Each structure stands twice: as structure tokens, then as C-alpha cells.
Amino acid sequence: MFQSLRIQVIQPCRARCKWCGTYKKNNLFQQLIDQGVADDVHEFYLQAVKEFKPESLYISGGEPILMKGIGKYIKKLSEHVSRRIFLFTSFQFSALTRDELDLDEMPWDKVILTHTTAGFDRDIWDDMTQGFPFELYIDNIKKLSALPWRKQIKFILNHENLKKELEDFASLIRPDSTFHLSLKLMNNQAGNFGAHEIKKTRENVLELLENGIPDFPKELEIETKITGEEAISGFIRGDNGESCPYRNDSLELRFAFHRGDSKSAKLQYRFCPHFPPSKHFIFKTNRDSIEDIRKSWEEKKWHSWCSKCRLRLYV
Numbered sequence: 001m002f003q004s005l006r007i008q009v010i011q012p013c014r015a016r017c018k019w020c021g022t023y024k025k026n027n028l029f030q031q032l033i034d035q036g037v038a039d040d041v042h043e044f045y046l047q048a049v050k051e052f053k054p055e056s057l058y059i060s061g062g063e064p065i066l067m068k069g070i071g072k073y074i075k076k077l078s079e080h081v082s083r084r085i086f087l088f089t090s091f092q093f094s095a096l097t098r099d100e101l102d103l104d105e106m107p108w109d110k111v112i113l114t115h116t117t118a119g120f121d122r123d124i125w126d127d128m129t130q131g132f133p134f135e136l137y138i139d140n141i142k143k144l145s146a147l148p149w150r151k152q153i154k155f156i157l158n159h160e161n162l163k164k165e166l167e168d169f170a171s172l173i174r175p176d177s178t179f180h181l182s183l184k185l186m187n188n189q190a191g192n193f194g195a196h197e198i199k200k201t202r203e204n205v206l207e208l209l210e211n212g213i214p215d216f217p218k219e220l221e222i223e224t225k226i227t228g229e230e231a232i233s234g235f236i237r238g239d240n241g242e243s244c245p246y247r248n249d250s251l252e253l254r255f256a257f258h259r260g261d262s263k264s265a266k267l268q269y270r271f272c273p274h275f276p277p278s279k280h281f282i283f284k285t286n287r288d289s290i291e292d293i294r295k296s297w298e299e300k301k302w303h304s305w306c307s308k309c310r311l312r313l314y315v
């Protein structure tokens with residue numbers, strides 16, 4: 001039913017990115033692993049993927065690539081995903097960790113190693129990652145990119161030196177045709193949108209919609225379509241979200257761990273990436289049925305959340 005599913009694997013992350021609150025859950029994630037709750041949640045994700053048979057699956061964390069048995073787990077998931085699996089990574093871990101990843105049975109042809117750069121510029125990088133060594137980051141990208149999966153790298157549209165970041169990426173990584181480069185509006189998972197950040201993003205979005213982005217480095221091919229572009233255009237026309245593809249088709253079901261114990265873990269779920277952080281449904285593993293998710297999409301009560309759509313900030 002859903003074209004894509006997004007799951008949050010319970011696995012601590014070694015990165016300390018400034019905009020992200022997920023690493024603050026590392027102790028909790030470790031407890032959930034020790035108590036066996038993580039296994040229940042991962043098993044539930046497998047059931048959901050079996051049920052909805054999406055075209056695409058997005059796997060975030062934490063840092064899912066560090067999970068023991070990640071290759072085997074993705075192999076099981078891949079049997080119910082028709083096209084591709086996006087595996088997110090921060091590339092922020094030691095060389096030793098990188099060389100010992102548990103990638104046995106990884107279905108290489110279906111997996112796209114996916115990364116949003118905090119800033120491909122040493123100064124921004126140091127600030128955004130709170131000091132993770134830039135050389136090790138580059139080395140991790142190169143070594144992991146040499147494995148036989150495709151790669152997707154996203155750059156942040158509202159960075160003032162985006163063009164320079166792309167030039168540096170081209171010269172340091174030398175991406176071949178197995179890389180796909182694209183743009184993302186901004187990186188702010190904690191939802192603390194500052195006025196300057198919104199203004200800058202808004203200007204860049206409007207420019208992108210009107211003229212595309214000129215002057216990208218010639219040696220790079222970059223997809224300039226951004227998620228939510230149609231909804232933004234609709235808001236500009238004053239349609240109040242009526243033409244948004246997420247409202248009209250079951251494009252996405254996304255899960256994130258909320259809280260819970262060994263009896264019942266609670267997962268948040270929602271049908272689009274742009275609802276405000278407070279808007280979601282709760283699914284309790286071992287209690288609720290997958291059918292409830294289908295019903296809550298069909299009842300369309302969630303359409304009322306579109307009045308607080310985060311994309312309205314850019315219009």
C-alpha cells in the first residue's frame with residue numbers, strides 16, 4: 001500500500017551532530033538492546049515491510065550500519081521491497097569500526113548507502129559535528145563507497161557556500177556513476193528553526209523553483225528536485241495543501257521509536273516528513289494491529305495536521 005516505508009533502527013550513533021537529538025538517546029538504545037526490546041521492534045519492522053511491500057525502504061537510526069547482523073537483517077527486509085533500500089550513515093566512526101562492520105549477506109544491488117553531509121567544508125564540518133576528524137570522514141566515505149552498493153549524498157540547500165562544498169566534494173571524493181547527488185532543504189531534526197535559517201532557506205527554495213540552481217560544478221550531475229517541492233508550489237498558489245502528493249497518495253509511512261519497555265515498545269508513525277514534530281500516531285508493538293495503520297491513513301483525520309505543515313514556513 002505505501003510506496004515507501006521508513007524505519008528507525010535501534011542502534012547507538014557515534015556522531016554528535018549539533019542539529020540532531022538522536023545521539024542523546026544512545027543510553028536508552030543500549031538498554032533496549034540489552035533488554036531484547038530492540039529485537040522486538042526490528043521484528044515488527046520486518047512484519048510491516050512484509051505487509052505493505054513498499055517500493056522503497058529508508059533505514060535510519062541511530063547508526064544502523066553499526067548493528068550486529070545488519071547485512072542479514074537487510075537481506076530479510078529486501079525480500080519484500082521491490083526496488084531499493086536507502087541505508088543512512090553519518091560516516092562518523094573509527095577506522096577500526098569501519099573495517100569490522102557486519103555486512104555479510106548484504107544485498108548490494110538493492111542498497112543505496114545514503115548520507116546527508118553536515119557541511120562539506122572543514123570549518124562548517126568541525127562546528128556541525130563538534131570536532132569529528134574531517135580526514136577520517138573523507139577516508140570513511142572513500143572506503144565504504146568502494147563497496148558494490150550505490151551511493152546517495154545530499155547537500156544542504158540553505159548553506160551559503162553550497163557551490164564550494166560541491167567543488168570540494170568533486171575534488172576530494174571524485175564520485176563516479178554509482179553516486180547520486182541531490183539537495184535537501186535543511187538539517188534540523190530538533191525542529192529549532194531560527195529566523196535566519198528559515199529566511200535563507202526560503203530565498204533558496206524560491207530561487208530553485210523559479211530558476212533552478214546555476215553554476216554547479218560541471219563535472220557533477222545533481223538532482224535539483226527537493227522533497228516537498230510540489231506542496232510548496234501549491235501553497236504559493238494558495239491551495240492550502242490540496243494538491244500535495246502526500247495527501248493524495250499513500251506515498252510514505254514512517255516509524256520512529258518513541259518509548260517503551262520489554263512488554264510494549266511505542267513507535268510514532270506518520271504519513272509525511274513535513275508534519276510538525278508533535279503530530280504523529282502511536283503504535284504499540286505486541287498490542288496494536290498493522291490494520292490500524294491502514295485505517296488511520298484511510299480515515300484522513302491527519303489531513304487537519306496540514307494546517308501546520310512545516311513547508312508553509314518557506315512560502
Ligand code: SF4
Pocket residue numbers: 228231240241244245246247272273274275305306308309310311
Ligand atoms: S503536512 Fe500535509 S501538506 Fe504538508 S507535506 Fe505533509 S501531507 Fe503535504
